[in-house]
Amino acid sequence: MAQTIAVLSQKGGTGKTTAVRTLTDVLRRCGVRTLAVDLDPQGNLSDYFDLPPDVQPTVAEVLSGHAKASEAIHEDTIPANLSLAEAELMLGGKMGRELTLKRALADTAEDYDVVLIDCPPSLGLLTVNALVAADRALITAEAQYFALQGVEQAMEVVELARDSLNPQLSLLGVLLNLADMRTVHSREALASLQERFGEAVFDAIIRASIAYAESAERARSILDHRPDLGADYLALADELLGRLPSMDSARERLAELAQSSAT
DSSP states (O other): OOEEEEEEOSSSSSSHHHHHHHHHHHHHHTTOOEEEEEOOTTOHHHHHTTOOTTOSSOHHHHHTTSSOGGGGOBTTEEOOOTHHHHHHHHHTTSTTGGGHHHHHHGGGTTTOSEEEEEOOSSSSHHHHHHHHHOSEEEEEEESSTTHHHHHHHHHHHHHHHHHHTOTTOEEEEEEEESBOTTSHHHHHHHHHHHHHHGGGBOSOOOBOOTHHHHHHHTTOOHHHHOHHHHHHHHHHHHHHHHTSTTOHHHHHHHHHHHHHHHO
16 A cells, blocks of 8 residues: 655745656656646646647546556656646536545555645645555655745645544655755754754755756756765665665665765
8 A cells, every 4th residue: 555645835835746757767667556637737846757738638627537557657657737727627616526536546545555636835725636546654844944834734624634634644754955954044943943843843954955956957866866865865865765665675775875875
C-alpha cells in the first residue's frame, strides 16, 4: 500500500515543486516505486519531468471523471496543465468534491510505494483534495520573514482536513527551503520554525542557488547538475524515509547512493 504525501505551501516561490521533483528522483534512484502527481494548474512539475505540454490524459481528466488515474500515468507521473483550473471550478459544484482525488488514486495504491502530490501554491479545493487523499503532509517554507505565518496558515488547512475529512492525516514535517544560512535572516527564520514546531522541522535545509533554475531549464536533476547541492536532498530523503514505516531497506540503498555521489 502506497504512502501518500501531499507537499504544500501557503504561497508560490517556496521551492515546493523543485522539492517534489528532486525527492521523487532520489526515491526512484533508491528503488522506491514513486508516483508523482502534479496538482498545480501551472504544470511546472510536468515540465520538470519533460512531459509534452499536450500530453493526455492529465489529472484534470481524472478529477472530472473522464479518465482513470492509471490511464493518466505517464512515466510514473500524472501531469497537469491549465485545464486543471477548469476542473477545479467543476469540482466546486460536485457532491463529495473533497474525496475526488482520494477515490481516483485508489486504483494505483498497489503499484507504488510512495505517492508525492505537488499541491498548487494556494490553500483551496485542490489542496484540500490532496490532503484528503494523503496519509501525511509536508509543508515547505521559504527562509524569509513571513515563513512562520505561512506555515501556520498551511497547518490550519491540514488540521481542518484531519478534523473533518481525513482523521488519518498527520504532519510529516516542515522543510526550510531556499535558505542561505550565512544570513541572519535565514537563521532567524529557522529558529522561529524550530521554536514553534520543534522536531517536526527537518534537520535538512535546502540551500538557495541559481543552479536549480539551470537544472530545470536543462531538464536535468540537481543530483547530476550539482551533486554538492543534491546532497541536501539526499539528507532530506533520509529523514523522510526515517519517518515512514517499513523503509529501512530504502534507507540502506540511499546511504549507498550518497556515498557514491560523494566520491
